[in-house]
Amino acid sequence: MGTDAARWQGKRVLVAGGTGFLGGHFARRLRQLGAEVTSCSRGEGVDLRDPLAAREAISRARPTVVINCAANQGGVAYQEECPGTILYDNTLIQLHTLDALRQVDPTIRYVNIIPACAYPAEPRDGAYRESELEAGPMHPSADNYGVTKRLAVLQARHYARQYGVASTCVVLANTYGPHDHFGPTRSHVLAALLERFREAHHTGASEVVVWGRGLAERDLLYVDDAIEGTLRVVEQCPDAGLLNIGTGRGVSVREIAETVSGVVGYTGRITFDATRPEGPLRKILDIERLRQLLGWTPPTPLAEGVRHTLEWLETAQSEEAAA
Ligand SMILES: NC(=O)c1ccc[n+]([C@@H]2O[C@H](COP(=O)([O-])OP(=O)(O)OC[C@H]3O[C@@H](n4cnc5c(N)ncnc54)[C@H](OP(=O)(O)O)[C@@H]3O)[C@@H](O)[C@H]2O)c1
Numbered sequence: 001m002g003t004d005a006a007r008w009q010g011k012r013v014l015v016a017g018g019t020g021f022l023g024g025h026f027a028r029r030l031r032q033l034g035a036e037v038t039s040c041s042r043g044e045g046v047d048l049r050d051p052l053a054a055r056e057a058i059s060r061a062r063p064t065v066v067i068n069c070a071a072n073q074g075g076v077a078y079q080e081e082c083p084g085t086i087l088y089d090n091t092l093i094q095l096h097t098l099d100a101l102r103q104v105d106p107t108i109r110y111v112n113i114i115p116a117c118a119y120p121a122e123p124r125d126g127a128y129r130e131s132e133l134e135a136g137p138m139h140p141s142a143d144n145y146g147v148t149k150r151l152a153v154l155q156a157r158h159y160a161r162q163y164g165v166a167s168t169c170v171v172l173a174n175t176y177g178p179h180d181h182f183g184p185t186r187s188h189v190l191a192a193l194l195e196r197f198r199e200a201h202h203t204g205a206s207e208v209v210v211w212g213r214g215l216a217e218r219d220l221l222y223v224d225d226a227i228e229g230t231l232r233v234v235e236q237c238p239d240a241g242l243l244n245i246g247t248g249r250g251v252s253v254r255e256i257a258e259t260v261s262g263v264v265g266y267t268g269r270i271t272f273d274a275t276r277p278e279g280p281l282r283k284i285l286d287i288e289r290l291r292q293l294l295g296w297t298p299p300t301p302l303a304e305g306v307r308h309t310l311e312w313l314e315t316a317q318s319e320e321a322a323a
Contacts, residue, residue: 003231009034014063016097017070019043021180022113022172022226026067038063041070044247049092051060054100058108067111067232068097073145074186076277081185083144090148095198098155102163110167111234112156114242116219116283117142118149118171126217126250126282128171130242130289153242156234166239170230173246173285177223177305178312189253190220193260194309201266209271210257217250219284225298230288237293246285247298253278256302263306 009312013030017023018039020229027037038061040046046057048070056067077186079133092113101108119128120136133153138146156167176190193210200208229245251259257270 014061023069054096087144094152117146127286157164173219173221197264211276214254219246222300244285248287250284
Protein backbone atom coordinates (compact mmCIF):
# COMPACT_ATOMS: atom_id res chain seq x y z
CA MET A 1 0.00 0.00 0.00
CA GLY A 2 1.46 3.41 -0.97
CA THR A 3 0.96 6.87 0.46
CA ASP A 4 -2.72 7.50 1.14
CA ALA A 5 -3.78 10.32 -1.26
CA ALA A 6 -7.10 10.80 0.58
CA ARG A 7 -5.17 11.93 3.67
CA TRP A 8 -3.40 14.70 1.78
CA GLN A 9 -6.21 15.93 -0.47
CA GLY A 10 -6.78 19.63 0.30
CA LYS A 11 -4.42 19.57 3.30
CA ARG A 12 -2.36 22.76 3.74
CA VAL A 13 1.33 21.91 4.03
CA LEU A 14 4.17 24.38 4.44
CA VAL A 15 7.51 23.05 3.18
CA ALA A 16 10.32 25.16 4.65
CA GLY A 17 13.16 25.00 2.14
CA GLY A 18 10.76 23.82 -0.57
CA THR A 19 13.10 25.07 -3.29
CA GLY A 20 15.92 22.74 -2.22
CA PHE A 21 16.64 19.13 -3.13
CA LEU A 22 14.45 17.35 -0.54
CA GLY A 23 11.98 20.19 -0.05
CA GLY A 24 11.35 20.31 -3.82
CA HIS A 25 10.60 16.59 -3.87
CA PHE A 26 8.23 16.90 -0.89
CA ALA A 27 6.44 19.83 -2.54
CA ARG A 28 6.02 18.07 -5.93
CA ARG A 29 4.85 14.78 -4.38
CA LEU A 30 2.39 16.48 -2.02
CA ARG A 31 0.91 18.53 -4.88
CA GLN A 32 0.47 15.29 -6.85
CA LEU A 33 -1.43 13.92 -3.84
CA GLY A 34 -3.75 16.94 -3.87
CA ALA A 35 -2.28 18.93 -0.97
CA GLU A 36 -2.14 22.75 -1.00
CA VAL A 37 1.58 23.32 -0.69
CA THR A 38 3.36 26.55 0.22
CA SER A 39 7.13 26.85 0.28
CA CYS A 40 9.36 29.32 2.08
CA SER A 41 13.07 29.99 1.55
CA ARG A 42 15.38 33.00 1.19
CA GLY A 43 14.92 32.85 -2.59
CA GLU A 44 11.17 33.28 -1.96
CA GLY A 45 11.71 36.21 0.41
CA VAL A 46 11.63 34.37 3.76
CA ASP A 47 14.79 34.12 5.86
CA LEU A 48 14.10 31.69 8.70
CA ARG A 49 17.09 33.03 10.66
CA ASP A 50 14.74 35.94 11.37
CA PRO A 51 12.10 34.98 13.98
CA LEU A 52 9.57 37.51 12.69
CA ALA A 53 9.91 36.27 9.13
CA ALA A 54 9.44 32.68 10.34
CA ARG A 55 6.26 33.63 12.22
CA GLU A 56 4.85 35.57 9.30
CA ALA A 57 5.51 32.71 6.87
CA ILE A 58 3.66 30.22 9.09
CA SER A 59 0.78 32.64 9.82
CA ARG A 60 0.36 33.34 6.10
CA ALA A 61 0.41 29.69 5.03
CA ARG A 62 -1.99 28.53 7.84
CA PRO A 63 -0.71 24.96 7.48
CA THR A 64 -1.81 21.84 9.32
CA VAL A 65 1.63 20.32 8.68
CA VAL A 66 5.07 21.96 8.44
CA ILE A 67 7.88 19.92 6.88
CA ASN A 68 11.21 21.56 7.67
CA CYS A 69 13.83 21.02 4.96
CA ALA A 70 15.42 24.46 5.32
CA ALA A 71 19.15 24.32 5.93
CA ASN A 72 22.42 25.94 4.97
CA GLN A 73 24.63 22.94 4.22
CA GLY A 74 26.63 21.18 1.51
CA GLY A 75 29.31 18.57 0.88
CA VAL A 76 32.85 18.24 2.25
CA ALA A 77 34.19 21.27 0.34
CA TYR A 78 31.34 23.51 1.54
CA GLN A 79 32.03 22.42 5.13
CA GLU A 80 35.69 23.42 4.73
CA GLU A 81 34.72 26.80 3.31
CA CYS A 82 32.28 28.13 5.94
CA PRO A 83 31.96 25.93 9.05
CA GLY A 84 31.01 28.84 11.35
CA THR A 85 28.23 30.13 9.12
CA ILE A 86 26.81 26.62 8.86
CA LEU A 87 26.63 26.37 12.67
CA TYR A 88 25.17 29.85 13.12
CA ASP A 89 22.57 29.76 10.32
CA ASN A 90 21.23 26.32 11.09
CA THR A 91 20.93 26.93 14.83
CA LEU A 92 18.76 29.98 14.11
CA ILE A 93 16.72 28.24 11.38
CA GLN A 94 15.93 25.31 13.68
CA LEU A 95 15.11 27.33 16.79
CA HIS A 96 13.01 29.96 15.03
CA THR A 97 10.99 27.64 12.81
CA LEU A 98 9.65 25.46 15.62
CA ASP A 99 9.24 28.42 17.97
CA ALA A 100 7.27 30.32 15.31
CA LEU A 101 5.06 27.27 14.80
CA ARG A 102 4.20 27.02 18.51
CA GLN A 103 3.46 30.74 18.66
CA VAL A 104 1.13 30.63 15.64
CA ASP A 105 -0.62 27.36 16.52
CA PRO A 106 0.90 24.55 18.61
CA THR A 107 -1.51 22.03 17.07
CA ILE A 108 0.30 22.25 13.69
CA ARG A 109 2.16 18.99 13.08
CA TYR A 110 5.92 19.46 12.73
CA VAL A 111 8.14 17.17 10.68
CA ASN A 112 11.85 17.94 10.83
CA ILE A 113 14.35 16.34 8.44
CA ILE A 114 17.59 15.42 10.23
CA PRO A 115 20.89 14.18 8.74
CA ALA A 116 22.85 11.25 10.18
CA CYS A 117 25.81 13.51 11.11
CA ALA A 118 23.85 14.32 14.30
CA TYR A 119 24.66 10.79 15.52
CA PRO A 120 27.86 9.85 17.40
CA ALA A 121 30.88 9.35 15.14
CA GLU A 122 31.52 5.90 16.52
CA PRO A 123 28.19 4.21 17.09
CA ARG A 124 27.92 0.79 18.69
CA ASP A 125 28.42 -1.94 16.01
CA GLY A 126 28.69 0.84 13.42
CA ALA A 127 24.90 1.38 13.35
CA TYR A 128 23.04 4.56 14.28
CA ARG A 129 20.15 3.83 16.65
CA GLU A 130 17.49 6.37 17.62
CA SER A 131 17.98 5.62 21.33
CA GLU A 132 21.72 6.44 21.07
CA LEU A 133 21.61 9.88 19.43
CA GLU A 134 23.48 11.48 22.30
CA ALA A 135 25.66 8.50 23.23
CA GLY A 136 28.94 10.06 22.05
CA PRO A 137 30.62 12.97 20.24
CA MET A 138 29.86 13.66 16.57
CA HIS A 139 32.45 13.34 13.83
CA PRO A 140 34.58 16.53 13.83
CA SER A 141 34.16 16.90 10.05
CA ALA A 142 30.47 17.82 10.53
CA ASP A 143 29.89 18.44 14.25
CA ASN A 144 29.18 22.13 13.56
CA TYR A 145 26.15 21.01 11.52
CA GLY A 146 25.21 17.90 13.52
CA VAL A 147 25.00 19.89 16.76
CA THR A 148 22.30 22.13 15.30
CA LYS A 149 20.24 19.03 14.49
CA ARG A 150 20.79 17.48 17.92
CA LEU A 151 19.55 20.76 19.31
CA ALA A 152 16.50 20.51 17.04
CA VAL A 153 15.68 17.05 18.38
CA LEU A 154 16.00 18.30 21.98
CA GLN A 155 13.92 21.37 21.15
CA ALA A 156 11.17 19.15 19.71
CA ARG A 157 11.19 16.98 22.84
CA HIS A 158 10.98 19.94 25.22
CA TYR A 159 8.39 21.81 23.13
CA ALA A 160 6.25 18.68 23.27
CA ARG A 161 6.53 18.72 27.08
CA GLN A 162 5.96 22.44 27.57
CA TYR A 163 3.63 23.38 24.69
CA GLY A 164 2.23 20.01 23.54
CA VAL A 165 3.63 20.44 20.01
CA ALA A 166 3.55 17.03 18.25
CA SER A 167 6.57 16.53 16.07
CA THR A 168 8.52 13.85 14.28
CA CYS A 169 12.25 14.11 13.63
CA VAL A 170 13.03 11.90 10.64
CA VAL A 171 16.69 10.98 10.20
CA LEU A 172 17.31 10.28 6.53
CA ALA A 173 20.30 8.33 5.27
CA ASN A 174 22.46 9.92 2.51
CA THR A 175 19.77 10.74 -0.01
CA TYR A 176 20.37 10.99 -3.77
CA GLY A 177 18.31 11.34 -6.92
CA PRO A 178 17.03 13.83 -9.51
CA HIS A 179 17.43 17.53 -8.59
CA ASP A 180 20.36 16.73 -6.26
CA HIS A 181 23.29 19.19 -6.14
CA PHE A 182 25.89 18.26 -8.74
CA GLY A 183 28.32 21.21 -8.49
CA PRO A 184 31.84 20.80 -7.10
CA THR A 185 31.20 22.51 -3.72
CA ARG A 186 27.70 21.32 -2.77
CA SER A 187 27.58 17.71 -3.95
CA HIS A 188 27.51 14.63 -1.67
CA VAL A 189 29.24 11.34 -2.46
CA LEU A 190 26.91 9.85 -5.04
CA ALA A 191 26.23 13.03 -7.03
CA ALA A 192 29.94 13.88 -6.99
CA LEU A 193 30.92 10.45 -8.33
CA LEU A 194 28.18 10.51 -10.95
CA GLU A 195 29.47 13.83 -12.31
CA ARG A 196 33.08 12.63 -12.30
CA PHE A 197 32.38 9.34 -14.08
CA ARG A 198 30.15 11.02 -16.66
CA GLU A 199 32.86 13.52 -17.44
CA ALA A 200 35.50 10.77 -17.64
CA HIS A 201 33.23 8.76 -19.94
CA HIS A 202 32.64 11.74 -22.24
CA THR A 203 36.31 12.77 -22.39
CA GLY A 204 37.60 9.18 -22.64
CA ALA A 205 39.82 9.61 -19.54
CA SER A 206 41.81 6.47 -18.74
CA GLU A 207 41.58 6.86 -14.95
CA VAL A 208 39.26 8.27 -12.28
CA VAL A 209 40.82 8.93 -8.88
CA VAL A 210 38.40 8.64 -5.96
CA TRP A 211 39.13 10.35 -2.59
CA GLY A 212 39.92 8.05 0.36
CA ARG A 213 40.61 4.32 0.41
CA GLY A 214 37.20 3.29 -0.92
CA LEU A 215 36.42 1.53 2.37
CA ALA A 216 34.06 4.06 3.95
CA GLU A 217 30.51 2.70 3.96
CA ARG A 218 27.39 4.74 3.38
CA ASP A 219 23.67 4.05 3.60
CA LEU A 220 22.32 5.43 0.30
CA LEU A 221 18.63 6.24 0.06
CA TYR A 222 16.87 7.01 -3.23
CA VAL A 223 14.93 10.25 -2.88
CA ASP A 224 11.50 8.83 -3.85
CA ASP A 225 11.89 6.31 -1.02
CA ALA A 226 12.88 9.10 1.41
CA ILE A 227 9.71 11.05 0.56
CA GLU A 228 7.46 7.98 0.57
CA GLY A 229 8.80 6.80 3.94
CA THR A 230 8.43 10.23 5.56
CA LEU A 231 4.85 10.69 4.32
CA ARG A 232 3.96 7.20 5.58
CA VAL A 233 5.33 8.14 9.00
CA VAL A 234 3.23 11.31 9.10
CA GLU A 235 0.13 9.34 8.06
CA GLN A 236 0.52 6.17 10.08
CA CYS A 237 2.48 7.02 13.23
CA PRO A 238 2.47 10.78 13.80
CA ASP A 239 3.98 10.39 17.29
CA ALA A 240 7.01 8.38 16.18
CA GLY A 241 9.45 10.89 17.73
CA LEU A 242 12.95 10.34 16.35
CA LEU A 243 12.86 7.81 13.51
CA ASN A 244 15.50 6.58 11.04
CA ILE A 245 14.69 6.08 7.36
CA GLY A 246 17.45 4.38 5.41
CA THR A 247 18.18 1.08 3.74
CA GLY A 248 20.00 -0.24 6.82
CA ARG A 249 22.73 -1.50 4.47
CA GLY A 250 26.26 -0.14 4.04
CA VAL A 251 27.64 0.30 0.54
CA SER A 252 31.40 0.97 0.35
CA VAL A 253 32.68 3.93 -1.65
CA ARG A 254 34.39 1.35 -3.88
CA GLU A 255 31.02 -0.34 -4.59
CA ILE A 256 29.38 3.04 -5.17
CA ALA A 257 32.12 4.01 -7.64
CA GLU A 258 31.81 0.68 -9.46
CA THR A 259 28.01 0.90 -9.63
CA VAL A 260 28.09 4.47 -10.90
CA SER A 261 30.80 3.76 -13.48
CA GLY A 262 28.81 0.71 -14.67
CA VAL A 263 25.59 2.73 -15.10
CA VAL A 264 27.47 5.54 -16.87
CA GLY A 265 29.31 3.07 -19.13
CA TYR A 266 32.81 4.20 -18.09
CA THR A 267 35.38 1.51 -18.86
CA GLY A 268 38.64 3.14 -17.61
CA ARG A 269 40.53 2.46 -14.38
CA ILE A 270 39.27 3.42 -10.90
CA THR A 271 41.95 4.22 -8.32
CA PHE A 272 41.77 5.46 -4.72
CA ASP A 273 43.79 8.28 -3.15
CA ALA A 274 44.29 7.30 0.50
CA THR A 275 45.84 10.71 1.33
CA ARG A 276 42.46 12.45 0.80
CA PRO A 277 39.80 12.69 3.53
CA GLU A 278 37.00 10.13 3.49
CA GLY A 279 34.91 11.09 6.56
CA PRO A 280 33.53 8.56 9.05
CA LEU A 281 34.19 4.91 8.16
CA ARG A 282 30.59 3.71 8.62
CA LYS A 283 27.37 5.67 8.40
CA ILE A 284 24.57 3.11 8.48
CA LEU A 285 21.13 3.68 9.95
CA ASP A 286 19.53 0.99 12.08
CA ILE A 287 16.02 0.61 10.62
CA GLU A 288 14.48 -1.82 13.11
CA ARG A 289 12.01 0.81 14.40
CA LEU A 290 11.03 1.71 10.82
CA ARG A 291 10.32 -1.98 10.10
CA GLN A 292 8.30 -2.34 13.27
CA LEU A 293 6.30 0.86 12.89
CA LEU A 294 5.60 0.84 9.15
CA GLY A 295 6.28 -2.73 8.06
CA TRP A 296 8.01 -1.03 5.12
CA THR A 297 11.60 -0.53 3.98
CA PRO A 298 12.96 1.53 1.06
CA PRO A 299 12.57 -0.63 -2.07
CA THR A 300 14.78 1.03 -4.76
CA PRO A 301 18.05 -0.83 -5.54
CA LEU A 302 21.15 1.37 -5.88
CA ALA A 303 21.75 0.72 -9.60
CA GLU A 304 18.12 1.56 -10.41
CA GLY A 305 18.25 4.80 -8.41
CA VAL A 306 21.51 5.77 -10.10
CA ARG A 307 19.96 5.07 -13.54
CA HIS A 308 16.95 7.33 -12.80
CA THR A 309 19.31 10.04 -11.53
CA LEU A 310 21.50 9.81 -14.65
CA GLU A 311 18.46 9.98 -16.96
CA TRP A 312 17.21 13.08 -15.15
CA LEU A 313 20.64 14.73 -15.24
CA GLU A 314 21.09 14.15 -18.96
CA THR A 315 17.59 15.46 -19.77
CA ALA A 316 18.08 18.51 -17.52
CA GLN A 317 21.44 19.34 -19.10
CA SER A 318 20.23 18.94 -22.68
CA GLU A 319 17.20 21.14 -21.91
CA GLU A 320 19.55 23.74 -20.41
CA ALA A 321 21.80 23.61 -23.47
CA ALA A 322 18.80 24.02 -25.81
CA ALA A 323 17.41 27.02 -23.86
N1 LIG B 1 20.35 15.62 1.07
C1 LIG B 1 20.54 14.62 1.92
O1 LIG B 1 21.14 13.58 1.60
C2 LIG B 1 19.98 14.69 3.32
C3 LIG B 1 19.96 13.53 4.11
C4 LIG B 1 19.45 13.59 5.41
C5 LIG B 1 18.95 14.78 5.88
N2 LIG B 1 19.00 15.90 5.11
C6 LIG B 1 18.51 17.14 5.69
O2 LIG B 1 17.39 17.60 4.94
C7 LIG B 1 17.37 19.02 4.90
C8 LIG B 1 17.31 19.50 3.46
O3 LIG B 1 18.45 19.02 2.74
P1 LIG B 1 18.61 19.34 1.19
O4 LIG B 1 19.68 18.43 0.70
O5 LIG B 1 17.28 19.36 0.52
O6 LIG B 1 19.19 20.84 1.26
P2 LIG B 1 19.22 21.97 0.11
O7 LIG B 1 18.98 21.37 -1.23
O8 LIG B 1 20.47 22.71 0.34
O9 LIG B 1 17.97 22.88 0.43
C9 LIG B 1 17.97 23.76 1.51
C10 LIG B 1 16.76 24.66 1.41
O10 LIG B 1 16.79 25.52 2.55
C11 LIG B 1 16.62 26.87 2.11
N3 LIG B 1 17.29 27.77 3.05
C12 LIG B 1 18.62 27.88 3.32
N4 LIG B 1 18.84 28.83 4.22
C13 LIG B 1 17.61 29.34 4.54
C14 LIG B 1 17.17 30.37 5.41
N5 LIG B 1 18.03 31.10 6.15
N6 LIG B 1 15.84 30.65 5.47
C15 LIG B 1 14.96 29.95 4.73
N7 LIG B 1 15.32 28.96 3.91
C16 LIG B 1 16.63 28.67 3.82
C17 LIG B 1 17.23 26.89 0.70
O11 LIG B 1 16.75 27.94 -0.12
P3 LIG B 1 17.46 29.40 -0.11
O12 LIG B 1 18.94 29.17 -0.26
O13 LIG B 1 16.80 30.14 -1.23
O14 LIG B 1 17.14 30.01 1.20
C18 LIG B 1 16.71 25.55 0.18
O15 LIG B 1 15.37 25.69 -0.26
C19 LIG B 1 18.62 19.47 5.66
O16 LIG B 1 18.28 19.73 6.98
C20 LIG B 1 19.53 18.25 5.59
O17 LIG B 1 20.44 18.18 6.67
C21 LIG B 1 19.48 15.88 3.85
